[in-house]
Amino acid sequence: MPNIKKKGPWDMGNYFVTPSDHIASAWCLNNSIKVYPLAKDIGEWWIEIDLNGKIHRSPYVYTKVMVWEKLHEYYRYYYNKYK
Numbered sequence: 001m002p003n004i005k006k007k008g009p010w011d012m013g014n015y016f017v018t019p020s021d022h023i024a025s026a027w028c029l030n031n032s033i034k035v036y037p038l039a040k041d042i043g044e045w046w047i048e049i050d051l052n053g054k055i056h057r058s059p060y061v062y063t064k065v066m067v068w069e070k071l072h073e074y075y076r077y078y079y080n081k082y083k
Helices: 019-030 066-082
Strands: 033-041 044-051 054-057
Touching: 019 033, 019 066, 033 066, 044 066
Parallel strands: none
Antiparallel strands: 033 044, 044 054
């Protein structure tokens, strides 16, 4: 029987990254736009956006899975705004 690990309190869940998510995030990273989660507490994250060295933090706190959905939403937003 395989040894299955229990997910810890910092588990951020799973998110299926779509091809358009890949395109948007790659374009943003190549153009110095970085979006990443920042831990607030167990099970809670802010999202920080680094636009050419100027860092902005989301006013909201996101839970697991939600954090990935919002992160990719930001990538798509900046891709569509600046491409």
